[in-house]
Amino acid sequence: MSQKPGGSLRSLRRTNEEQLLALLLACGPLHRAALARRARISRTTVSTIVNDLMARGLVVQSDEEPDERHDGRARDLLSVHPRAAAVAGVNHTFDGVWVHLRDLSSHEIASRGAALDPACGPTERITAGVGILHELLDDHGLLPGQIIGAGIGVPGPIDHTTGVVGVSLPGQPWSHIHVVQEFERALGLPVAVENNTRLEAVAEARWGAGRGVRNLLYVGLSNGIAAGLILDGRLHRGAIGAAGELGHVSVSLDGPTCRCGNRGCLVLHAGIPAVLAALRPAFGEGIGLDEILVRTAAGDRAGEAVFSDVGAVVGQVLANLCNLLNPERIVVGGELSLAGGVLLEPMRAAIRRYALSLVRDVDVVPAELGIGARVGALGGAALVLGEAPDLAAALNRMTVGTTTRSGVAGLDAEEVDSGGAS
Template sequence: MLSGMHPHDGPLTRLRRSHEQSVLELLRKYGPLSRAEMGTRSGLSRTTLYDIVAGLVTSGAVVVGTPYVEARKRGRPVEKLSLNPAAGEAVGIDFARRAVHVAAVNLAHEVVGSAGEGHAADLSWPERVDIAVRLLDSLTTGAPGPESGSDGSGRAQAVHLGALRAIGVGVVGPTTDPGSESAHAQGIDGLPDLLRKRFGVPVLLDNNTRLAALAEAVWGAAADSSDVLYLRLSHGVGGGLVVGGALHRGRHGLSGEFGHITVDPAGERCECGKTGCLETLASLDAVLRRYRAAGGGADSPAQFLDAATAADPPALEVLARVGSEVGGVLAAICHAVGPGVIVVGGELAQAGDALLEPVEQALRQHLMPLARHHVDVRRATLGEAGSALGGIALVLHETPLLTHYPQPVSEENA
């Protein structure tokens, strides 16, 4: 990767390359860092680190900037090191049940833009990929899509796909090896090849709820924690674990299926074949049925959330019961994995404190005393773009994106 920078290949050169790789890896994984933060994470001596950083800045691989602060403080502003934004961009695509969401981030961890579009549940994969391409085209031209991100000025930012290095893709359900029986049953066995042909870059595939967990740990509600438990309460119930800053998939990609933890053995039959799963109690459809059984008249999840916002007693009662059940499940998972932050996302999380307070109360009740004050419960912040952003985080964490970063300009060509 760095051979263009060093004409010799002796032991000292190889050691320097190793140090350079360490610095680039940290910036790729964590985004902008100060030299002090870099020193803590890298373990390099101050002299070695400053020498390595100086070389990478000269080469154009790393840039130095001063983050904007609203209140100017005394002293010199702390400089942050980041990967050169011009070194490339990563794209994330979320193929949800009834929508496609896309997002783009440069290698400095700056979100360039995002967009999304709904579709019929039975749409074919080639048609869904067409939607993704069209949404990315809208970011490329700077034209806003049905839901689009901007730079804060009201103008959509343009994605330069010529710099594209990889794509992270989220899909519904467990993800296994392409070509396996499970992948064929899900209809996703040909998706990676289809995307590679359209974009001409490597494709990383994972469960979209797990990717939302990773995104919340990198850019969202849990950006200050390296051990995160994420639970999504939507049309389905699922989750994800980030352990030590890395996404945990489990054997055969089956980690995070929290919706299929049994809550009521005598309960309703679940799509998975078992009975009384959390999904039969806390999915949007299940919550709506429970609300109607309690005397509520909502015909859609949106109407139920409106009722909860208006403090409708049956709606609050249902949310209290759901929150208690969710909190009990989360406590059991906490005892197994010990997260520092729990993030609750999905449409049902829009109910806010009416749901989260019962969740937290049940969590504290079921956790062993030693753990009760070491877990924070937070609401997800990234919304529908979360899984697409998680695809990007997957790319930034797991692929060598700096193969062709800008090389130093020689004196002959200056």
């Protein structure tokens, strides 16, 4: 059955609106001529659509001064209203949850976390995260319908064809849970669920040590070992979303058996449990990672030797990835990265030794954003902000109405009652 002309026109209008919003989200302030040129839409059509978006409170005249990127003849730069909506990042670790809010211009609104009992289940964890989110919304005068997307981090591999978390580490609370379904039900808005380490990679790529790098390899060295791949500026997920399970690359075919069923996995040689086990003879039973890091930083030779071994074996694996993927930069995060040079220098040396000459001079740097649940929450917000077309479509379903007590633009009552962008 053919579509009615009126429906076709409405569909075209909506497509054009979302294209202009996506350009403003991705490129920052632009003037009407630039929007028309980039969208390949007539200036008259652009002006009509922009006027409507401004009347709806979604687009405003920018306060930013024109620079060399802008046509000097056109002073009226436009931008998406930064507080028309917000995005959330929610990151769940084994012992905590962190929630982060950003506006549409990427400025932080609020950030807060809470410790959790490692033994608690998914329902308790989700409830804790949702509770913190609503506290932050109340504190900053935001309405639930203004959150138009959430990036969620959980430990473990996630099958993106099913939305179910697989088994990776013992005691994994999310194993076999349909996380996309559970989080969408609890939050009432669109969600993107990723492994914690991949969200840390996204955060470092946008705001940390990977800024401006289009081909980035992030390595998280913790109890488990995983990688986040940013290829050509976008997070690489693989065929089903399982890309980056670096800890289960075998480094010794006759090595110890791993819980994954493989032998000699990297995590058995370079994860936190391996470091603790290697140093017990020198440091004694009950030694913790914090004390190991302090003693190593003070020059303890046993600690330096173990971190040197860890750096060397991880570097050898990374050399193979450099040959395969040719990253511009490698960012090393996770708790073990706090060892600093005693870990990173052997890692760099191993890459120089084992990688091809064309790629062996890759930049290897420590993460800038720190460690812990907060970094993954930052990455969750960054992930949503980076998906400009989807963000534009969600934003275009809104109409900004009254101003809340914090001065942030709110939704019309009709939109709130209907669930906003859900």
